Amino acid sequence: MTSTPRERLTDAAFALFAERGFHETTVDDVVARAGVGRTTFFRAFSAKEDVIFPDHEALVAQVQERLAASSDAPALAAASDAAGLVLEHYLAEGDRARLRYRITRQVAALRDREAASQLPYHRAFRVFLRDLTGESEASDLRAELLAGAVVTAHNHVLRRWLRGHTEADAARAELGRAMAEVALWATPSAPTDLAPVQETAIVVVRSTRPVDELLPALRAAAAEPGAAHAPGSTA
Structure with a gap:
């Protein structure tokens, strides 16, 4: 299967990052390894930093589509399924995802960008979970908290896999348990009869x-x- 110029550039960039390091790799190095010109690079990416991260816009769109298609499922089960979709993307990347993680830990600007990339996911879950909480857009604290719990649970499991503490199947199982914890926390306590x-x-x-x-x-x-x-x- 013939790869696209973007895929060749991404493969070349990650290979060079692994060999030389992120700071030591230039755009010229990447295009030379990929066998394309600088113009092709800048059609695909606005900067070297863009090569590091997955296409978050596409991933968020997939999350929103999965949530929208789950109208018959309980809200938190749907959110868990959508979070699993994101986890599967990273698991499919394998060593590339783990290399990205190591690079972002070393470069402050990349860490900041990675943190900012979480916001669209949080927003997508918050909007979806309003149906569960019955809140409005102007006052959706509980949906905000639940969305944060979903994202945090996913990231906790993902980081453990990225650090090599778990294998793919174990990470999938851990995500299920983590989302069960979110559901347990999210369920209102039954009223108790006070003496x-x-x-x-x-x-x-x-x-x-x-x-x-x-x-x-x-x-x-x-x-x-x-x-x-x-x-x-x-x-």
């Missing part, structure tokens, strides 16, 4: 009668709503 509040009336009395004689009367007065004074006392 009746026990009120205590404190009465200040002055009397010449012995305390032992007064206590029964005080207890009776405290138990009677509206009782103002114990018998035999003066206010």
